[in-house]
Amino acid sequence: xxxxxxxxxxxxxxxxxxxxxxxxxxxxxxxxxxxxxxxxxxxxxxxxxxxxxxxxxxxxxxxxxxxxxxxxxxxxxxxxxxxxxxxxxxxxxxxxxxxxxxxxxxxxxxxxxxxxxxxxxxxxxxxxxxxxxxxxxxxxxxxxxxxxxxxxxxxxxxxxxxxxxxxxxxxxxxxxxxxxxxxxxxxxxxxxxxxxxxxxxxxxxxxxxxxxxxxxxxxxxxxxxxxxxxxxxxxxxxxxxxxxxxxxxxxxxxxxxxxxxxxxxxxxxxxxxxxxxxxxxxxxxxxxxxxxxxxxxxxxxxxxxxxxxxxxxxxxxxxxxxxxxxxxxxxxxxxxxxxxxxxxxxxxxxxxxxxxxxxxxxxxxxxxxxxxxxxxxxxxxxxxxxxxxxxxxxxxxxxxxxxxxxxxxxxxxxxxxxxxxxxxxxxxxxxxxxxxxxxxxxxxxxxxxxxxxxxxxxxxxxxxxxxxxxxxxxxxxxxxxxxxxxxxxxxxxxxxxxxxxxxxxxxxxxxxxxxxxxxxxxxxxxxxxxxxxxxxxxxxxxxxxxxxxxxxxxxxxxxxxxxxxxxxxxxxxxxxxxxxxxxxxxxxxxxxxxxxxxxxxxxxxxxxxxxxxxxxxxxxxxxxxxxxxxxxxxxxx
Numbered sequence: 008x009x010x011x012x013x014x015x016x017x018x019x020x021x022x023x024x025x026x027x028x029x030x031x032x033x034x035x036x037x038x039x040x041x042x043x044x045x046x047x048x049x050x051x052x053x054x055x056x057x058x059x060x061x062x063x064x065x066x067x068x069x070x071x072x073x074x075x076x077x078x079x080x081x082x083x084x085x086x087x088x089x090x091x092x093x094x095x096x097x098x099x100x101x102x103x104x105x106x107x108x109x110x111x112x113x114x115x116x117x118x119x120x121x122x123x124x125x126x127x128x129x130x131x132x133x134x135x136x137x138x139x140x141x142x143x144x145x146x147x148x149x150x151x152x153x154x155x156x157x158x159x160x161x162x163x164x165x166x167x168x169x170x171x172x173x174x175x176x177x178x179x180x181x182x183x184x185x186x187x188x189x190x191x192x193x194x195x196x197x198x199x200x201x202x203x204x205x206x207x208x209x210x211x212x213x214x215x216x217x218x219x220x221x222x223x224x225x226x227x228x229x230x231x232x233x234x235x236x237x238x239x240x241x242x243x244x245x246x247x248x249x250x251x252x253x254x255x256x257x258x259x260x261x262x263x264x265x266x267x268x269x270x271x272x273x274x275x276x277x278x279x280x281x282x283x284x285x286x287x288x289x290x291x292x293x294x295x296x297x298x299x300x301x302x303x304x305x306x307x308x309x310x311x312x313x314x315x316x317x318x319x320x321x322x323x324x325x326x327x328x329x330x331x332x333x334x335x336x337x338x339x340x341x342x343x344x345x346x347x348x349x350x351x352x353x354x355x356x357x358x359x360x361x362x363x364x365x366x367x368x369x370x371x372x373x374x375x376x377x378x379x380x381x382x383x384x385x386x387x388x389x390x391x392x393x394x395x396x397x398x399x400x401x402x403x404x405x406x407x408x409x410x411x412x413x414x415x416x417x418x419x420x421x422x423x424x425x426x427x428x429x430x431x432x433x434x435x436x437x438x439x440x441x442x443x444x445x446x447x448x449x450x451x452x453x454x455x456x457x458x459x460x461x462x463x464x465x466x467x468x469x470x471x472x473x474x475x476x477x478x479x480x481x482x483x484x485x486x487x488x489x490x491x492x493x494x495x496x497x498x499x500x501x502x503x504x505x506x507x508x509x510x511x512x513x514x515x516x517x518x519x520x521x522x523x524x525x526x527x528x529x530x531x532x533x534x535x536x537x538x539x540x541x542x543x544x545x546x547x548x549x550x551x552x553x554x555x556x557x558x559x560x561x562x563x564x565x566x567x568x569x570x571x572x573x574x575x576x577x578x579x580x581x582x583x584x585x586x587x588x589x590x591x592x593x594x595x596x597x598x599x600x601x602x603x604x605x606x607x608x609x610x611x612x613x614x615x616x617x618x619x620x621x622x623x624x625x626x627x628x629x630x631x632x633x634x635x636x637x638x639x640x641x642x643x644x
């Protein structure tokens with residue numbers, strides 16, 4: 008962290024981050040290169056916060072000095088439970104600068120989850136967002152730490168056996184002594200990021216300095232950021248996707264503004280970002296807002312907008328064929344290209360007019376300065392891809408997991424193959440194998456995705472069995488996802504071998520605990536959650552027909568024929584909606600993302616005979632998904 012002669016020597020090298028040994032080492036160089044450039048802006052703090060790179064570097068060092076004054080030693084673990092704010096980055100890098108390892112999570116997580124992470128990570132201290140977060144953790148067993156730092160300036164409460172300081176107090180402590188630089192090895196553990204496991208308990212993903220630096224270097228091959236480029240940040244900073252992108256942004260001297268779901272649409276217009284990263288739900292929300300504006304127009308204008316969108320949709324799809332970027336026709340024949348080129352030529356004037364009259368206004372409403380946005384955390388819907396391409400807003404989709412820090416693949420501006428998840432980052436290898444035999448499959452054939460590269464985690468903390476299961480002896484990481492590759496190396500995700508459901512918000516949902524909770528209802532016999540890449544969870548429910556029939560006899564108008572009740576009756580639908588809501592919301596550790604938004608009642612149970620259960624009576628999710636594919640699609644509309 009100190010401004011060493013080595014750092015000064017590297018400061019004029021735009022690729023300096025490929026030569027440093029750690030993320031903290033970047034700050035001295037960044038402060039030299041971009042000292043007066045705005046680094047962080049939080050307009051929604053009270054008061055608003057603005058920090059230049061020079062000021063941010065100084066505060067990181069001061070925070071680190073405060074930790075050293077309190078006796079924090081290299082290699083010790085510190086829990087960091089906070090949400091987006093400039094002080095999160097100061098704390099994160101202050102902890103790393105002293106050679107510490109932070110175990111991170113948002114302050115809104117369930118108390119039981121935070122206490123588990125605190126204990127499992129062997130943290131000797133804890134940094135929390137505010138007194139409310141601390142009080143939430145104090146309601147259970149005694150905390151296994153003797154030091155707590157608040158990122159707020161609230162008066163620290165008195166808790167026996169625990170020293171508690173607020174942010175200002177720690178910074179004052181740090182100002183009283185110079186920071187003592189710590190040598191940090193490139194392969195040293197940098198952070199523990201907890202992700203859900205099949206047992207229901209989160210697993211601590213061990214990411215090293217090398218893993219994080221690989222993300223910074225890899226992202227630089229996708230886009231060439233410039234000092235002062237504007238970035239708008241909305242995703243949780245403790246999430247691996249946002250966190251790695253922020254390291255990349257700051258390594259290149261960009262100015263980042265924090266927003267939130269309440270202000271994002273206004274902030275995009277006001278702060279005119281050049282870049283954003285988000286999940287499909289964000290781009291869907293912005294799309295829906297634009298569509299609402301279209302619908303609010305007089306009928307004749309609505310008709311005109313629809314006309315341009317239809318013509319431009321044909322134009323961009325013809326252009327993809329000409330460019331060889333149509334995922335359904337990667338190798339178009341000369342005739343196909345000529346045909347598409349003629350169609351482009353015919354439609355180009357209308358597309359240009361639509362751009363002048365409609366699409367430019369859409370871009371202006373989003374600040375007018377977007378160079379591109381990145382979408383991750385789930386597959387983005389085809390209609391969103393088409394719309395943003397029509398209005399000339401470039402979306403680069405990518406793929407990765409927390410275990411890979413996270414990016415392994417991303418589309419490039421020069422090869423933006425819609426529907427795919429991009430080509431691998433440098434030094435990243437991809438294999439598609441048969442899930443059973445682990446033998447390599449031909450290009451274009453679906454199989455299990457294995458990844459090997461510099462971004463692959465060190466392993467799961469204190470869980471060698473899970474580590475061995477995830478990473479083989481040759482270093483190949485089992486993603487648990489299904490996909491295929493094009494001859495050009497583009498990866499396309501086609502399904503998930505594991506059960507985790509990822510919503511368009513980017514939230515990972517483990518279905519089994521929720522399904523088990525729902526089956527506490529006397530009216531539910533079997534249930535399987537669905538909702539991959541959807542806004543909300545859905546459920547296929549097999550009723551307990553005996554209990555339902557008994558209930559139906561007390562309900563006027565509900566018909567029963569034989570041993571079957573009319574499942575389409577409104578009263579029956581209302582009953583199951585109430586049952587699902589009650590059981591899910593009363594589940595310990597419940598999160599709003601776990602609510603079941605839509606469901607369908609099935610007359611046929613899952614069984615061994617119909618192939619939907621294994622011999623051990625576990626639901627064969629892919630079989631059920633295939634059998635009820637049309638119903639599921641209809642469910643989500």
